Amino acid sequence: MTTGLTTDELHFFKSFGYVVLRQFFAAHYRDQLIRDLDTAIAAQYPPERNNGTERLWTRMTDESTPFTAALMEDPLFLIPAQQICGDDVLGIGVDINRYVGPTGWHPDTGDENQIACKYIFYLDPVDGDTGALRVIPGSHLLRGAERDAFAKAVSQTPLTDVPCQAVATEPGDVIIFDIRTWHASHGGSDNRRALNLDYFANPQTPEQIESIRRLGLGHAGSIKGFGHRRQYNYSRNWLDNPNVNPARQRWIDRLEEIGYFDQPGVGEPAAS
Numbered sequence: 001m002t003t004g005l006t007t008d009e010l011h012f013f014k015s016f017g018y019v020v021l022r023q024f025f026a027a028h029y030r031d032q033l034i035r036d037l038d039t040a041i042a043a044q045y046p047p048e049r050n051n052g053t054e055r056l057w058t059r060m061t062d063e064s065t066p067f068t069a070a071l072m073e074d075p076l077f078l079i080p081a082q083q084i085c086g087d088d089v090l091g092i093g094v095d096i097n098r099y100v101g102p103t104g105w106h107p108d109t110g111d112e113n114q115i116a117c118k119y120i121f122y123l124d125p126v127d128g129d130t131g132a133l134r135v136i137p138g139s140h141l142l143r144g145a146e147r148d149a150f151a152k153a154v155s156q157t158p159l160t161d162v163p164c165q166a167v168a169t170e171p172g173d174v175i176i177f178d179i180r181t182w183h184a185s186h187g188g189s190d191n192r193r194a195l196n197l198d199y200f201a202n203p204q205t206p207e208q209i210e211s212i213r214r215l216g217l218g219h220a221g222s223i224k225g226f227g228h229r230r231q232y233n234y235s236r237n238w239l240d241n242p243n244v245n246p247a248r249q250r251w252i253d254r255l256e257e258i259g260y261f262d263q264p265g266v267g268e269p270a271a272s
Contacts, residue, residue, distance in 0.1 A: 004079040013084065013117075017140035017181035020167055024174040025076065025121075033195055034123055036065040037096045044228035052190030056098040057226050060195075061238035068094060069238055072197055073247045077119060080176060081199035084117045088202040090251045092116075092212075093219065093233070099131060099185070099192040105154045105162060108179035111211045112143050115201035116179045121169070123193040128166030131188025133175055136164050140180035150182075160186055202254060209258045220265030232268035239267055 005013070013019040041050055044058045060068040071077060072091035081089050108118060126132040142150050154162055164184070167175055177183060179198075203209045220233050239261070241248050252261075261267030 005083050010083055013176065013178070016135075016137040018135045018137070018167075018175060018177035020169070021174045021176070023170075023172045025172055027172070030123055030171050032067045034193070036060065036068040037098070037123070037193055037195070040065055040068075040096060041098060044230055050098075052100055055100055056228075057095060057222065058228055058230060059233050060094045060096055061233070061235045062230070063235070063237040063242075068096070068195070070243070070245065070248075071195075072199070073245045077197055078199075078247060081117055081119075081197075084176070084178075085115055085199055085201040088250075090200045090202055090212075090254060091197075091247065092200050092216070092251075093196070093198040095196050097192075097194045097196070099188055099194065100190045101188060102131075102159060103185045104159060105136075105182050105184040107139070107182050109211075109215060111215075112147055112180060114179065114208075114211055114215075117176050117199050118179050119174055119176050119195075119197040121172075121174045121195055123171055123195070124189075124191070125168075125170050126188070126192065127168040129187045131185045131192045132166050132168050133177075134162075134164045134166045134184045134186065135177060136162065136182040139182040140178040142180075154182065159184055203258065213258065213260055213263065216260050216266050217263045220263065223265055232265055234261065234267045236268040236270060 005019070009019050009021070040058050040060055040062070041056055043062070043064060045056055050056065060071075062069065071094050078089075078091070081091075109116065120133060122132075128134070139150065162184075166186075169175065200212055203212045216233070223230060223233070238248075239252060241252060255261055
């Protein structure tokens with residue numbers, strides 16, 4: 001039975017900007033996610049690029065990986081996201097990464113008021129020296145000049161000298177973090193596999209709508225940056241919602257209402 005976050009877990013998340021959920025999902029999830037990751041990488045990149053020398057990334061909204069494409073709708077993940085972002089939370093993205101080296105310190109948004117959370121789960125064991133997620137607890141609470149000064153200080157400090165928490169995980173563990181939380185990774189193998197889910201609070205004001213639209217456009221820009229075969233963040237199949245999932249349909253309707261999918265590279269147009 002899916003129960004969501006406990007009161008203590010939710011308090012920890014709000015206080016420190018992240019929470020770790022140990023053995024959150026069963027082995028059959030991991031097995032299928034690995035199969036889907038391999039399918040997606042093979043579909044999006046030529047074999048010569050899949051050799052462990054570069055980071056590979058892609059959205060997972062295609063019909064070739066239906067299990068992962070529907071993961072945001074799974075109550076196991078959706079209910080905690082609703083606790084964090086509100087009952088009308090929007091499922092924004094599901095993607096996979098194959099990391100090969102360190103990732104510098106950054107938050108996932110430049111909007112200090114944006115309410116959103118990201119799940120990350122590694123499909124292989126990781127620790128502080130092998131690419132585990134590092135977070136700076138409480139950094140999601142920084143605002144204005146303090147946030148600017150903090151960003152400058154972090155940029156001038158070697159990655160491993162920044163005070164932080166390195167979150168070692170085993171397959172089945174999940175980390176949820178506020179997208180304003182500063183995070184990074186150090187070390188790692190040439191096959192560090194991870195999956196991300198992104199949930200955002202339903203924007204209400206013109207400023208909130210513009211912020212989420214701008215972020216969607218930025219995500220679409222990653223397609224060009226990684227140079228894979230797909231041309232849109234959301235495939236036509238995902239947007240057609242073939243299983244008529246009510247949560248997904250609500251997200252689609254709201255994002256269409258604010259013009260999110262109309263931006264270049266975001267939503268695949270319907271066939272004419």
